[in-house]
Structure formats: C-alpha cells, structure tokens
Amino acid sequence: DAGITQSPRYKITETGRQVTLMCHQTWSHSYMFWYRQDLGHGLRLIYYSAAADITDKGEVPDGYVVSRSKTENFPLTLESATRSQTSVYFCASRGVAETQYFGPGTRLLVL
Amino acid sequence: AQSVTQLGSHVSVSEGALVLLRCNYSSSVPPYLFWYVQYPNQGLQLLLKYTSAATLVKGINGFEAEFKKSETSFHLTKPSAHMSDAAEYFCAVSLSGGYQKVTFGIGTKLQVIP
Numbered sequence: 109d110a111g112i113t114q115s116p117r118y119k120i121t122e123t124g125r126q127v128t129l130m131c132h133q134t135w136s137h138s139y140m141f142w143y144r145q146d147l148g149h150g151l152r153l154i155y156y157s158a159a160a161d162i163t164d165k166g167e168v169p170d171g172y173v174v175s176r177s178k179t180e181n182f183p184l185t186l187e188s189a190t191r192s193q194t195s196v197y198f199c200a201s202r203g204v205a206e207t208q209y210f211g212p213g214t215r216l217l218v219l
Numbered sequence: 220a221q222s223v224t225q226l227g228s229h230v231s232v233s234e235g236a237l238v239l240l241r242c243n244y245s246s247s248v249p250p251y252l253f254w255y256v257q258y259p260n261q262g263l264q265l266l267l268k269y270t271s272a273a274t275l276v277k278g279i280n281g282f283e284a285e286f287k288k289s290e291t292s293f294h295l296t297k298p299s300a301h302m303s304d305a306a307e308y309f310c311a312v313s314l315s316g317g318y319q320k321v322t323f324g325i326g327t328k329l330q331v332i333p
Contacts, residue, residue, distance in 0.1 A: 143323075150309065150325035151263075166320075198262055205270045206251045206313040208321055210262035 111135075114199050114211040122219050127186045129214045131199030137209075139202035140182040141166075142174065144195040145213075151198065157182055189218045221246045223312045225324035233332050238282075238297040240327050242310030245291065252293040253311040253321070254284055263309060269293060280304070305331045 112133040121127050133140065138159050143151040153166030155174040163174050171193060173185045186193055196215050200208040226241040244250060251270050255263040267278025274286040280303075284295045293310060310324040 148325065151323040153320065156320070200263075205268065206321060207253070207265055207268060208263075210255075210264070212262045213260075 112199060112201055112209055112211040114214050116214060117212065118215050120217045120219065121189050123189060123191060125189050127189050129184045129197055131182045131211060133180055133201045135201060136179055137201035137203060141200045141208065142184045143198045143200065144168065145198060146195050154184065191218050194218045221250060221312045221314055221322050223310050223322055223324040225310050225327050227327055228325065229328045231330040231332060232300045234302055235299050238300045238304065238329065240295040240308050240329065242293045242295065242324060243291050244293060244312045246312055246314060248314050251313040252286060254278065254295050255309045255311060257307045257309065300331045302331050302333065305329055
C-alpha cells in the first residue's frame with residue numbers, strides 16, 4: 109500500500125519494558141519525524157531524520173531512541189517505558205514545501 | 220525560531236453557520252503555514268497550506284484561510300458548517316528556505332451542533 113503506515117496501532121506494555129514502534133513510508137521521502145500527541149500539548153517532536161543514518165533530537169527526546177538504516181523505515185524505541193510515555197505516537201514524512209504526511213498513529217498505554 | 224498560537228481549544232457552531240478558527244504565528248523569516256485536520260482515531264491530514272503565493276488559500280472540504288502579514292494571522296474559515304466537519308484542527312508553521320521542522324499549535328476541537 110502506498111503512503112505511510114505504523115504498527116502496531118495499539119500497544120499495552122508495562123513500566124520498564126522495551127517497546128518499538130514501527131513506521132514505514134513508500135514515497136522515498138528523505139525526511140521523517142516522530143511526534144507524540146498529548147492533551148493540552150498538541151504535537152511535540154521527539155526525533156527526526158534527514159536521511160538514512162542521519163537522525164537528530166527534537167523537543168522531547170529523553171527516553172527514546174531511533175534508527176534509520178533504510179530510507180523507508182524509521183522505528184522508534186522506548187528503551188525502558190515509563191507511565192509518562194503513555195501517549196499517541198505519530199510518524200510523518202516530509203514532501204514538497206515542508207508538507208508533512210502522517211501515519212494513522214500508535215496508541216501506547218504504559219501500565 | 221517560530222511559534223503558533225491557536226485561540227480557543229474548543230469551538231462550537233451550529234450546522235450551516237460560519238466556521239472561524241483562529242491562528243496567529245511568530246516567525247523570523249517568511250513562513251510556510253498549514254492547517255491540518257484530525258478525525259477521531261486518525262492521523263493528521265493536510266487541509267491547506269500557504270507557501271508565499273496567493274494570500275487567500277483554498278483547501279479541501281470548502282475550507283479556506285487568509286494569510287495576513289500585518290496581523291501575523293492565518294485564520295481558517297468555512298462559510299457553512301457541516302456535521303462532518305466535527306474534528307480537531309491544527310495550525311502549523313515552518314520557516315521557508317529549507318528549514319525542516321514544523322511547529323504545531325495545540326489544536327482546536329470543532330463541535331458542530333445540529
């Protein structure tokens with residue numbers, strides 16, 4: 109399927125566990141982004157990537173790790189999940205004129 | 220640096236009434252401006268964008284927005300609200316000239332009353 113997909117769509121985990129959220133895009137966009145969406149905060153940038161093997165921190169990177177070995181994939185890992193990381197996570201890629209295209213999101217609950 | 224402020228986290232309108240969602244921005248250089256819409260349990264979808272061409276921008280679903288540099292505003296309007304317009308709307312700003320990050324507002328939830 110063309111576009112941008114995320115998996116899983118829903119995830120429940122426990123405090124201290126490692127969790128990886130997957131993101132895949134089919135446009136070969138260079139730039140990709142991870143956001144978290146929380147009530148009252150809108151979308152906050154966690155990490156972004158300019159190309160394969162090039163990543164950089166966003167506004168709220170603590171507790172998260174990213175990698176990008178292939179242009180089309182941009183996984184986000186929570187190394188040791190905390191309750192404050194309960195959120196909805198969105199992956200996006202950037203097209204022409206700074207336009208971002210979003211995946212459907214992953215709802216993560218950390219117990 | 221750039222920032223965006225959305226005035227009103229919740230807006231209610233009657234079906235058929237004018238929709239007006241307010242957005243003010245701050246930018247050190249000419250900005251790109253966006254409105255995104257988010258329906259429940261979905262990702263954000265681009266409604267329209269301003270990229271320094273016409274100041275009145277038309278988007279999907281009958282929405283439009285006007286870039287007013289003197290007021291640093293980019294308000295979203297629709298002449299007649301439809302029930303299907305109920306969603307959350309996000310204003311966003313990015314610097315032009317190749318700067319890659321987009322800053323989003325906190326969102327305005329639009330309720331349409333039948």
